[in-house]
Amino acid sequence: METSPTPEKRPDFLKMYEIPGQEKISEHSFERYLRDKENLPKEEIAREAAVFLSFQKHSRKSSQNREIAREKTKRLHVEEFPSYVENGLKSDDPETQKIAIEAIGGARSEIRSELLRKAFEIQNEETELACVKAISNIPEEERIGFIRIGLSKESFAIKKASVKMIQYAPQELRAKLIKQGLSGEDVDLRKEYAKAIHSAPTEKERKELLNLAKKNLGNALVEPPLYNNTQISSGHFSREEFAKTGSGTTLVGGELKDKAIFRHIAPEAFSSWKEAYENHEVWKSAGFNYVPIEPILSFHQNKNGLIDVASGILDISFKSWEKMSGDFSQELDKEKKKIITILNESGIVHGHPHDGNFCLRFFRKENGDVDFSKKPRIYLIDFDRAVSP
DSSP, X not given: OXXXXXXXXXXXXGGGGOOXXXXXXXXXXXXXXXXXHHHSOOSOOOTTSOOOOOOOSSOHHHHHHXXXXXXXXXXXXXXXXXXXXXXXXXXXXXXXXXXXXXXXXXXXXXXXXXXHHHHHTSOOHHHHHHHHHGGGGSOHXXXXXXXXXXXXXXXXXXXXXXXXXXXXXXXXXXXXXXXXXXXXXXXXXHHHHHHGGGXXXXXXXXXXXXXXXXXXXXXXGGOOGGGTTOOOOSSSOOEEEXXXXXXXXXXXXXXXXXXXXXXXXXXXXXXXXXXXXXXXXXXXXXXXXXXXXOOEEEEEEOTTSOEEEXXXXXXXXXXXXXHHOOTXXXXXXXXXXXXXXXXXXXXXXXXXOOGGGEEEEOOBOTTSOBOTTSOOEEEEOOOTTXXXX
């Protein structure tokens, strides 16, 4: 009589690689990871290999022009600022206009609003963004009017920048503004208002606003900003470079949307990332019941000598969560520091372990909704500057 083969027991340590709310890692997927590891070329690759940079915020020439302009404004007398600003605004060059707007803060306080109002008349997104950023230089009682001007613009970028300026509005008006924004129609803009919750002056107001954000945004409240201002969708496969400094990152659509992104990093940095990710025994002995390192799903070496890594997508950064909520912040901060300590003791230097590079992953209920009552997990991501012996 034939007997059915006994199913092979699933290794317990695989549970440490599962991500709450996402498909469980199977032995097959982990075997794929190990296969990729074995197939990685062993030869040393030159450190001079060109690292792909997906985004640069300013050109070198632009930065030089700004420095020259700043040095010039330092020599201006307070009475010279109005004419300096007005002459700059007459230019057709957005860069010259922005430099003039930055100088508004040097004028006497009683005429700054008039100068900014003239600047806001220029129909150019770059210039209008500079205007929004200059709101903090205006007398406090007049800032709310300019914030509303920014919020009335069609550009999402200008609206987003205007929401950030709520922190400079009179304290008694901040919570009201944020509450109105959290009830708006645009989900992406509601998420920006949620980030402004920290600027509400009292703990009571912050808690009330957070509860409203949870109600009106749900899972969207903790979604990472990866797909903001992109054409990526789950409807069809597509690729798009993600705007960030440092290593290159590619977003993908279709079935992989919300599941994986591709990082392109130097072999030396990836070696440190891989070492930290595989060390499940070290993390377990330190008290973690999961591996608190950005998940590696698969990887291979590309023709430029870089490593293309498919990594798992998490939720918002610890920095963003801490701004809008005090929930679990102390416990998460302790775990964050423990992760850094363990890496250092293992001889791995991350390079930039700031709060923006720690991401959370919230637990989900059976229906897929975020369970805000449970402390989320915290993970260290972005190992493009990591080094180890």
